[in-house]
Each structure stands twice: as structure tokens, then as C-alpha cells.
């Protein structure tokens with residue numbers, strides 16, 4: 001499968017999910033397919049894997065790549081928040097283990113048509129796929145129609161952006177002159193709103209883009225629903241592994257594992273090794289938590 005995406009903590013995921021020959025596994029975030037392939041290989045010769053993704057391109061690429069596994073692999077275009085319904089509809093439940101590797105893939109980031117990057121020009125869309133949200137809302141709709149206070153609140157809640165009010169004000173000012181339609185348009189509005197200090201490590205638009213992506217794809221709500229759905233379809237003692245990339249997600253995972261009917265397997269959060277972080281800088285923010293259904 002030709003993918004630019006480098007999967008994170010594959011070795012740790014397999015060690016903690018402990019796939020067995022003949023088990024059923026659900027990968028809720030297919031992406032470039034590395035984790036799915038590892039699950040297929042570790043659960044051979046008869047284990048089966050159901051992979052979900054909202055991104056059609058990911059599924060199309062996987063259909064070719066996983067052909068050799070025959071009926072051991074099934075792919076569905078579906079939001080992981082509905083994984084219980086999706087798995088049950090094809091008789092793929094109860095399952096032995098589930099993986100969620102949250103966020104977006106490098107293939108999606110470089111796909112200008114998705115509008116996820118402030119480095120390449122594309123439409124301000126940000127939906128990862130048609131099933132990412134129910135109402136079809138795009139990032140362009142948010143920046144061009146939401147009231148200033150709502151934009152500021154969204155930036156604060158989903159981006160933990162300290163300059164939320166300044167950025168919201170500049171967005172509303174800019175859209176009076178012309179609709180903000182492209183990723184680079186928005187990036188330059190944000191850059192003008194924040195005085196970049198020499199030595200700043202991150203691009204000024206980083207938090208704004210993160211916040212919009214989370215809002216458009218309803219990511220935090222989808223994660224909460226996915227954890228409930230996962231519990232429904234896991235066998236007793238079946239494991240759920242979740243890799244998160246920012247504190248908003250990790251807080252939800254940690255809280256749900258501690259409060260719900262779960263036995264936490266990873267008492268301490270699992271982080272990539274120094275070598276992995278060096279080889280794949282994107283992995284630096286990754287956190288893996290695993291729990292078993294009690």
C-alpha cells in the first residue's frame with residue numbers, strides 16, 4: 001500500500017492487544033494500513049480484521065493491498081462512533097480487540113483537497129470524509145458565518161489557543177472584505193492577528209487549524225461515543241487500545257477508562273521510544289492507553 005503515513009507504536013499496540021490466531025479485531029482508524037497489517041499478521045493464520053475509516057481514499061488503497069488476505073480482511077467506510085452497528089451488521093461481533101489511532105494521516109495532510117494544512121493551498125473544508133459529520137459542515141462555514149464569540153470559544157476549547165479573541169476578531173474583520181475560502185487565506189489572517197515572536201517553534205495557525213478540524217469532524221464527541229460502542233462489542237476481557245495526539249483526547253480516554261467498566265492495562269501511559277521519536281517526529285506527542293472490558 002503506498003502511503004506516506006508512518007504508523008506510531010505498532011510494536012507496543014500488538015504487544016498490548018495480544019492478538020490470537022483466530023481472533024476478531026477491529027481497527028477503527030485504517031489510515032495507511034500499517035496497524036491493520038500488523039493485526040492481520042499477528043492473528044494469523046485465521047484471525048480476521050475489520051477496518052473502518054471515513055476516508056474513501058484510504059479504503060480504496062487498502063482494498064488492493066489486503067486482497068491477498070482474502071476474507072480475513074474487511075474494510076468499511078464508516079465513522080468509528082458507529083462501530084458497534086457496523087460490526088454487528090456484518091456479523092463481526094463480539095470482538096477480541098479494538099484499536100483507535102486518532103486524528104488524521106500524513107496522506108490526508110498532504111491532500112490539498114481536504115484543506116487540513118496551512119502550508120499548502122486548498123479549500124477550507126477539513127472534513128476527513130463524507131461520514132465525518134452528520135450535517136456536512138465545513139471549516140469555511142465556521143469562519144464565514146459563526147458569530148465572533150462562538151469562533152473564539154471554539155478556538156479556546158478545541159485549540160487551547162491563548163489568542164482566541166484576537167484571532168476571532170481578525171477573522172470577522174477579514175470576512176467583511178471577502179469570504180475566507182482557502183487554507184492560506186486563513187493562515188495569513190491568523191498570522192496577522194498574532195504577533196509572531198522570534199523563536200516561536202510552532203506556526204501561528206497551528207492551534208486554529210487543530211481547533212477547526214476537531215470542530216468540523218466532531219472529534220471529541222465521536223471519541224466518547226466510540227468508547228461506549230467499543231465496550232458493547234468487546235468480549236469480556238477484550239481490549240481497547242487508543243493512541244491520542246493531544247491532551248483533549250487523552251483526558252477523555254483516561255477519564256472514560258477510569259470511570260467506566262474497564263480494567264486499565266496500562267497503569268502508566270505508554271510513549272514511543274526515543275528511537276521512534278527521533279525517526280518519526282510526529283510520534284512525539286503520541287500517548288497509548290489500553291484497557292480491558294470488565
Ligand SMILES: C[S@@+](CC[C@H](N)C(=O)[O-])C[C@H]1O[C@@H](n2cnc3c(N)ncnc32)[C@H](O)[C@@H]1O
Nearest residue numbers: 007029031032033034035053054055079080101
Ligand atoms: C492517524 S491515522 C491512522 C493511521 C493507521 N493506524 C495506520 O496504521 O496507518 C487516523 C485515521 O483515522 C481516520 N479517522 C479519523 N476520525 C475517524 C472517525 N471518526 N471514524 C473513522 N475513521 C476516522 C482518518 O481518516 C485517518 O485515516
